[in-house]
Amino acid sequence: MPFIPHTEEEISQMLEVIGIDSTEALFDEIPSHLRTSGLDGIPEGMTEMEISRLMHKRASQNTDAVCFIGAGAYEHHIPAAVWQLTTRGEYYTAYTPYQAEASQGTLQLTYEFQSMMTALTDMDVSNASLYDGASALAEAVLMAIRGNRKSKSRKVLIPRTVHPTYRKTTETIVTGQNIDLLEVDYDLAAGTVQLDALKQAATDAGGDITAVVIQQPNFFGALEDIDAITDWAHENRILVISITNPLSLAVLKPPGQWGSENTGVDIACGDGQPLGAPMSCGGPYYGFLCSTSALVRQMPGRIVGRTIDVDGKEGFVLTLQAREQHIRRSKATSNICTNQGLVVTASTIHMAILGPEGLENTAAACHANTTSLVAQLTDIDGVRYAFSSPYFHEAVLVLDQPVTAVLEALAERGILGGYDLGAEYPELGNALLVCATELRSEEDINAYQAALEAALDVETRQKEIA
Amino acid sequence: MPFIPHTEEEISQMLEVIGIDSTEALFDEIPSHLRTSGLDGIPEGMTEMEISRLMHKRASQNTDAVCFIGAGAYEHHIPAAVWQLTTRGEYYTAYTPYQAEASQGTLQLTYEFQSMMTALTDMDVSNASLYDGASALAEAVLMAIRGNRKSKSRKVLIPRTVHPTYRKTTETIVTGQNIDLLEVDYDLAAGTVQLDALKQAATDAGGDITAVVIQQPNFFGALEDIDAITDWAHENRILVISITNPLSLAVLKPPGQWGSENTGVDIACGDGQPLGAPMSCGGPYYGFLCSTSALVRQMPGRIVGRTIDVDGKEGFVLTLQAREQHIRRSKATSNICTNQGLVVTASTIHMAILGPEGLENTAAACHANTTSLVAQLTDIDGVRYAFSSPYFHEAVLVLDQPVTAVLEALAERGILGGYDLGAEYPELGNALLVCATELRSEEDINAYQAALEAALDVETRQKEIA
């Protein structure tokens, strides 16, 4: 029997010890009229050989086009060692490290992860992960509401330059708790939110704002004026929540230093995917959440602390558990229990192998490749960069033709050409968000350029014909 | 620096301890006129990202046609657990277990492997592996020469039904030691070697024969008359060396029971590839070698024994090392040192996971699939089974057209149609060796049938046109 070790003889022995005749009797407390007759809608079992064949076929039905989509999930090189180590049974098949002494592997690794995230963000403390970047933003907002005792409004400013699904997820999650998420529009020329717009929104909302969210680089890849916004917020007792791509922090100013005096944000969150998680159809990734020490008791999720054992030897435990659902129940900082530990494991190993210089070089290469891509594509007639702001490794292009058809034409040429902004940002026209990570070679970029030229040409011609 | 952990500071510290100025000085005993100036013919180093891209491209240049070739290497389902465990660093990056106490993992596993191989072959003892099946045959022959004290002739009978490259490899390896490998022809109708032919060959050779080699199933997939041959050999003080596909031993009579009285062969060898090694372009596989207890001191290669430690606790060590090159030097049983330990690791885990029933079912399914394949292909006009003998999971088909062109036509249709016997066995005509393992589905077999029909048709037509 698949995955069941019992022999007939053992089954009889066990039934005898229990004092029953058959395994059926084990279910005699279940009202018989409720019993399931059989799960006819579920196919019969397969052998590993058969499922393997099926899954290879399914996997091959997915595209293998060269990817220029970013928009919150990025294709990076992941050292081979990372997942070979991560899928070792000792990491892969352990539970949450409740029994600290039997879980020092996971616990120490998580402590190292927290150390790396605080280093990258330059924040005081980090938790052990949340589900993903979007839900981490929701938790950050809830944390800010709990943490900003000076504000009573439960109002949070969120620029439209924040990732659309992050905003939607946050909306879903905080909606039950009487919180106002106030969207703030961005500047169409700059592709960033202006301080004036934030001020105006604050005034319109009556002045008392609990927190402001800033994404850097923002959803368009453009760089926000983080220092000014941070300064303004703190002058007005507004907590600052940053969303950052953690890879970008190898070269961009870390949230812990935002503000003209490097005072830093209060809560830093984001998605850890660029640090060792494959794109994998959308998950599992992980959300990271860092904050100032002042807010540590408002943190959701697991936190690992370093301590000593009875002999004074260093060791690691889950700590500050009084914040959590299994202790505090309905008064917990969050309902989160299971997090994204394995992806954190991969990410920690990924960062250790790349090191600070490796991450810096990678981040800089992403920037350089996207710069080349934008340069080469905007060389084509009818393609222009949408904004005036500098960008990190994503940029919005505006085409003189509808994006959908162009993307289809590119896909036929083996190129996933980017993310169509039409649905979320109709005001931008035929806008396309493109990204070239360190993996995109010159050859790839040339191929994109050629394919786009051809696609636009065909489109142009078809339009002329019609 | 790739894979080198030294910092500039450490380098200086180390040089100072050594008492030199630069690493150059480390090489000052090498005559300077012999020094290499630079390895210009070797390209510059690549990043992992770059080599990864290159290797993906190279891998994709290999065919992914459905494989019906056997001829000594077989595509089987390997449980996912097998190589995930085998490539754990503790197995993958250990050396030969010279320090027994720090190598109990590898040693115990090897002991378990020896136990499994003696169980499968029903022989007394097994070594820890040789390079592959072909070189194992060479070692088996040398072992027989050393072991058969009653024979002086150094003559060994090898039927032509033994795998051609096994015969060639053996020729290469034993050639320096004055051994006569006498080829014995097979019966064209049966596709097996006849006892009379062996007798005749023995007589022709003057009567004193040291050993006879029998492959079961033989290279054609056909089943030899092992009992009669074993009986005759033993009556004539000839040692019997079997070559078997170890998977087949789940259903076929094991070498340890060959002979009408189940007396068994003296030395059993073969290639372990069907037990957990992927086809992998031809290697690494491993050779197994089992024998009677009487011959154990003639064994080449490592052997692991079970013993106890000073507390009486069970443990495992390399044993009978006095046979080996590092002790016995020029008088060793073989020069082998490094063997195929990692593949043995995989194979042991593979056997443990499949278990006796899993191996039996797999072997039987291979037989059934090949039987279907032969039935379906011989349904086609101009295709017939070559022999009268029963077969295990390979069979020789004879076509009414030259094989080369047919195979090319099949390959264009995504089928690797088998192994062309033309070069090695011209007497068989347009002969093709085919194999369908448990992995070949009904769909695959139907596809082969359709492709062969089409290929033969085209060929026929082309011939008609010409």
Add this chain to the structure above:
Amino acid sequence: MLIHEHSKPGRKGAPQAPVSKADLSDIPSNLLRQDSAALPEVSEMQAVRHYTRLSQKNFAIDTHFYPLGSCTMKYNPRACNSLAQLPGFLSQHPLTPDELNQGYLACMHELQLMLCEAMGMAAFSLAPMAGAQGEFAGIAMIDAYHKANDDDGRKEILVPDAAHGTNPATATMCGFNVREIPTLDNGDVDIDALQQAVGPQTAGLMLTNPSTLGVFERQIEKIADIVHAVGGLLYYDGANLNAILGKIRPGDMGFDVIHTNLHKTFSTPHGGGGPGSGAVGVAERLIPFLPLPLVSQDNAGYHLVKEQDAPQSIGRLSAFMGNAGVLIRAYVYMRLLGRDGMARVSEFATLNANYMMAEARRRGFELAIPDRRASHEFIITLKREASELHVTAMDFAKRLLDLGYHAPTTYFPLLVPECLLIEPTESEAKEALDGFMDALEQIRQEAESNPEVVTTAPHTLPVKRLDEVRAARQLDLAWKPEA
């Protein structure tokens, strides 16, 4: 030793990254990082060695019997891992157009259908990323349902006192007040108390059946009637599904919403903390409220349901597709088991638990609920040992580690003093169960003859008992470079 302590300035990893830093001069310098992040600088081998050795300090399913109650630590088939890691899945961008992502979407669609069948629900969403998020989605749907019916006054969620902490925490997160319902000594919900608690303020009841006490709630139909009668909905916490898979379906018991922990019942690995998946299923009337993404099928193939086509949806719970890779693993597992395999899961999980419970009784341990069938788990209470011998459940747990067993869940459910919640799962062999019971017995003997060895356990692990109080008081949550 921390990875940071292997670090040396200027030490570099393998050739993992572009070899030199590209130009960043087009970015204003006030937006750039000035210092270098204090990340460890180690060689690739140092990292590999460090994390290999670190891993060996964990207990895991792949190394030890791990009868952690409520967590369903069963075997995680290795095929699920390797097939989920096929490049066609791993390198797929989540925003790939549906037409180019059919292989993945086909798996997800079938997974939705299989879950519906196994749970007796009308529709499933795979969006939630763990059980707790599934609970969130479920309670948010209950809220949305009532609101859609203009039934705005339902401010209360009922939760049995035996419930997992995520239940009340979730209700709060969704803006509800939580009211606890007591449990009887026999493990059943106190029906009278429930009857008194329900009313027009009742949005719903969260229940797991079998409960966290390891017994099947026999009055489930009555409970459903009571809640439904006042207009409330019934939420099923699917953490204990391993006990009933293929035997009885939550939908047939009358539940309106359910989350499943795919990382429990459907054997995706727990990964030392996650990721999991908390797919949610609903009865017909709640379908419009399901969270996105959802996969639908038509003649042209598989599609993600568009937001505009799901106007009543509670919305999104993540940026993309939930924990896609976990879902693929669950899909493979379910296909491997098939319909018969599913019923076997609960059969043998239950057999193992009842066998262990019978053995515990035979060996003189006190059972929390002695007169009931165990479900897939059961509870021993060590209150006698604690009061008479001053050896607590925690001491037993720590000593078990020395003897090569992961400890069961301790001190949960909160109702039972000094308890061990023991869940063997179906994948453990009788030898493991017997070995564990022998160990428990040995510890009790030690507690009598030599309590010190138990109360100071563990002795054989990388560290001895750790000071949790110090950890919480003298917070040390991250390594920082020396200033």
Add this chain to the structure above:
Amino acid sequence: MLIHEHSKPGRKGAPQAPVSKADLSDIPSNLLRQDSAALPEVSEMQAVRHYTRLSQKNFAIDTHFYPLGSCTMKYNPRACNSLAQLPGFLSQHPLTPDELNQGYLACMHELQLMLCEAMGMAAFSLAPMAGAQGEFAGIAMIDAYHKANDDDGRKEILVPDAAHGTNPATATMCGFNVREIPTLDNGDVDIDALQQAVGPQTAGLMLTNPSTLGVFERQIEKIADIVHAVGGLLYYDGANLNAILGKIRPGDMGFDVIHTNLHKTFSTPHGGGGPGSGAVGVAERLIPFLPLPLVSQDNAGYHLVKEQDAPQSIGRLSAFMGNAGVLIRAYVYMRLLGRDGMARVSEFATLNANYMMAEARRRGFELAIPDRRASHEFIITLKREASELHVTAMDFAKRLLDLGYHAPTTYFPLLVPECLLIEPTESEAKEALDGFMDALEQIRQEAESNPEVVTTAPHTLPVKRLDEVRAARQLDLAWKPEA
């Protein structure tokens, strides 16, 4: 506990095989197996757990510093493993027609060329499956060369007494007589003895340079002249190439034939015993004798050289392609390093060895060859400790295991009494070298103050010192079912 001891009759693995046994009735029953093979019957989880835990009982590069002299235990980059396991390589049948196998053949052709360049040889064959088989191929080629020149009387192979055991064993296997050449105290070959030993009977000399004594043979040109002068050929045992890679090439030293241990210098993992690869390179005049398969290139692509086009080849050494998967790993490693990386290998391997040697001297250990540069390895002799303290090299080795270091090679080369042959390799950091030297020093102190702790070591491993004599006398080489 053996896997067999987890077995129960009727226990079945995962769904790994076809579910039932197909019909075999067309095979005569006397050719069928009557009993079932006594293989273990365990569940998949039991197997996974057993082999996971077993693995943890090994020391390995991925867990410990492993300075095993002559074995070059350096870091095995994980990328080599994953890229060699790409399905396009793994599922390729060895008899796939060349046209359909171009990706693999391209790698092999480039590997041949890179090895030629790195070694200064005219051509390479990748056929040999380990160092010893490479030696076999080399000596067989020397034999074939002489015979092709009708020079039949050359029956002797010369081997320094410091040589690895495979050298004399190989010569015997090829049908030669072995004559040993003594080594001087300074580690160089005794040139006078060599001069006297050579003659018309000399087929060749097998040499490794640097030698197994860890020093570079300075007289190599003279040695080459002496051997060549009498018509003999010079064979290079490539086990020590890590010391000279990119610094001096065997071809330039005058060698005619060479084997390389790709599992040493080129970092393919040793896998607990193998597989390795012993690719052989030759000077121009020996090209016709190279073993098959060989990969050639023309305008149409890459091809395997056909037997009829290599009539003088010594022939085949394996059924198919040698250890193809190992060759792919070596190819990836070489491309990762590139030309500069190769020279760095020997530079840092040598730096590490000389640093450790200097430290050993400073700490008062006796060096076997004190006045020479170390190559990539060096030798400590513990003869004083053995005679005065009765603590042997083996005791030091076993005690090192307790302290977390794999022992160096002991009692090899045979010339040096009570020796430790220490090879750190380039991939170890200074901390590891220092830690090892501290451990050695600690053990010497223990040997003086508390010798018992050393002579009964190890104490902290899964087993204590094992009885090898018993193992060889009371042979127990396989588990057998009880009769």
